[in-house]
Amino acid sequence: MKTSIIVLLLLFPVVTSQADWREQGSPSDQLANLVELVPGTSHWMFEIGERYKNLYWAAKQGRWEFAQYQVEEIEKLIKVVQLARPKRAETAQEFLETGVPIINDGVASKKWDLFKPAFAKLNQACMTCHGKNDHAFITLPVEPASASSPVLNLPD
Ligand code: HEC
Structure with a gap:
């Protein structure tokens, strides 16, 4: 019972x-x-942040194809943000029209000396959007200390 x-x-x-x-x-x-x-901005930004670091280190290792791939993925993710969060669409568009062409040129040069200033300008374009979206406190290093992709085989 x-x-x-x-x-x-x-x-x-x-x-x-x-x-x-x-x-x-x-x-x-x-x-x-x-x-x-539908995941929001912070979800997609997390991946963009990883790709940003991978981009820097790919260029530093002279792996230009992998660097180009990171730029393309970042661009796609920004377009996902535009769709997922329409209130960010306008500032995202500004980034696509300013930040992306600069870093594309930097990678296409296949020269570290030309890539580095382009990467600093990419950083500024990221920060400009953070500022315009009330998240100026989210800042990223211009020289990321590490990168997560196993392709780059960096120490943890
Ligand atoms: C459309 C404007 C916009 C652009 C362009 C943009 N961001 Fe962001 N990012 C944001 C916003 C807004 C947040 C805060 C997330 C939220 O409010 O949900 C953020 C947050 C982040 C975060 C913190 C994620 C977390 O939760 O830990 C990282 C890292 C980041 N962005 C990296 C980047 C990088 C790198 C670039 C440039 C390659 C970039 N962002 C470009 C708007 C943008």
Whole structure:
């Protein structure tokens, strides 16, 4: 008797748990939940921050193709931010039109001496957008001390 009560109590939360909206929800509820789940700026910025460091170290190692790849991925992620958070779209566009061409030229030069000032200007373009979006306190180093990609094989 006692055991069956315990079993019932254990089952209770399962029986009364909410229906899974992904399968049982109405299409409009499903859509609303999916919109709610779209990751925001900070999520995408986290990856941009990693790629920023990888870009610097790829150039430093003379791995220009990998550096170019990082720039392309950063550009794509900024476009994702534009879509995910329309209030950032205008300032993101400014970045795409100013910061991206400068760093593209820096990488295309395949010369560290030309890349370095271009990277400093990229940093400024990132910071300009942070400032315009009330996040001026988020600053990034012009000479990142490390990079996370295993491709670059740097110590932790
Ligand atoms: C559209 C404007 C914009 C541009 C362009 C931009 N950022 Fe950001 N970034 C933001 C905002 C806004 C935040 C704060 C996140 C939030 O409010 O959700 C942020 C946050 C960050 C963070 C902190 C993430 C965290 O949560 O730890 C990093 C790192 C970052 N940005 C790196 C960069 C780098 C590197 C660039 C340039 C390659 C860049 N950002 C370009 C708007 C921008």
